[in-house]
Amino acid sequence: MSCWAGVTYTYIVMVNVKIKTVKVATFTLNGREIQATYLGAGHYAKAFRDGSDVYILVKDCLMKEAIAMFAQGHVHVPVVEKLDSLPDEETVLYRMDYYEPLTSAHKTAWQHFRALQRILEDARSTRDFGHDIMNAVCDGAREAKLPDSLVEALEALTLAGSTYGDGVCFEFAQRNLGVDEQGRLVLRDILFDADKIQREYAEKARQVRRW
Numbered sequence: 001m002s003c004w005a006g007v008t009y010t011y012i013v014m015v016n017v018k019i020k021t022v023k024v025a026t027f028t029l030n031g032r033e034i035q036a037t038y039l040g041a042g043h044y045a046k047a048f049r050d051g052s053d054v055y056i057l058v059k060d061c062l063m064k065e066a067i068a069m070f071a072q073g074h075v076h077v078p079v080v081e082k083l084d085s086l087p088d089e090e091t092v093l094y095r096m097d098y099y100e101p102l103t104s105a106h107k108t109a110w111q112h113f114r115a116l117q118r119i120l121e122d123a124r125s126t127r128d129f130g131h132d133i134m135n136a137v138c139d140g141a142r143e144a145k146l147p148d149s150l151v152e153a154l155e156a157l158t159l160a161g162s163t164y165g166d167g168v169c170f171e172f173a174q175r176n177l178g179v180d181e182q183g184r185l186v187l188r189d190i191l192f193d194a195d196k197i198q199r200e201y202a203e204k205a206r207q208v209r210r211w
Contacts, residue, residue, distance in 0.1 A: 024048075027055055027093075029083070042189070043197075054098050059091040062164050063191040068094060070160035076153035078178070078188050099178030099186045109177075109185035115144055116172045130169035130194055134158040137170055153187060160191070167195025 023038030025048045036048035036055050044061035047054055058064050068080040079097040086092070104110050116137070123136035138154045154170075161168035168191055176189040 025055070049098055052098050054096045056094045056096060057091055058094060061193070061196075063161070063168070063189075063193065064094050065092070066160040066164050066168070066191060067157070070163055071153075071156040074153040074156050075149045075180075076185055076187050077156060078186055096188075099180060099188055102174055102177040102179055102185065106179045106183055106185075109179045109183055112146060112150060112185045113172060113174065113177055115146060116141065116170075119144060120170055120172055130165075130167045131158070131162045133169050134161060150185065157187060157191060165193060165195060167198075168193050 025036050025038065027034040027036060027048075027050075034050050034053075034055070036050040036053075039047040039049050039054065041047070045056050045058045045064070047056045049055075056064065064080060065082060067077065068082045071077050072079070078099060081095050083093045083095055100106075102109055102113060119137050119140035120133070123133045123140060127133045127136055134154075135158060138151060138158055141151045141154055157170075170190050171192050172190060178186040178188045180186050
């Protein structure tokens with residue numbers, strides 16, 4: 001169990017419910033105990049849901065911080081807040097609104113998603129650096145006449161990402177997108193640091209060669 005600044009996190013415990021195994025985490029936030037159900041994990045993060053709230057533990061990655069600090073207040077940007085850090089100073093707890101996962105049943109949001117994929121592919125074919133690619137995506141989205149609110153969200157995320165390095169780029173994977181209650185596309189987790197990932201892969205390759 002780890003405690004920091006009013007937050008207690010009990011790591012994943014297993015609870016058997018009928019024939020299905022559910023992973024549950026207990027958070028204590030300002031004296032209120034929260035039982036949150038495990039949603040899934042990515043390269044740097046584990047996510048847990050409690051009703052309309054999603055709690056995300058992020059280790060050694062600043063992309064959630066970029067969204068929380070520099071891109072809030074846009075319709076298509078998820079509502080994210082940074083709660084606190086664990087004692088290891090590498091793991092941070094965030095709270096994000098829950099958004100329904102994007103599917104093809106969300107017709108308008110799905111059309112916007114597919115358009116962004118095509119625009120990103122075109123941008124990558126003519127540019128090498130993350131920030132340049134992101135700017136090209138913003139321009140392409142405007143030229144494609146995507147909603148102004150979506151273009152503004154992309155521009156805000158471009159600015160947020162560039163604050164953390166030139167290697168930060170967009171990734172429009174379906175698993176990283178959601179929809180809000182009005183059926184609008186939410187760019188839930190679309191920033192990644194390509195330079196950081198390349199450094200990690202290079203380090204792993206060096207370690208393998210040592211063996």
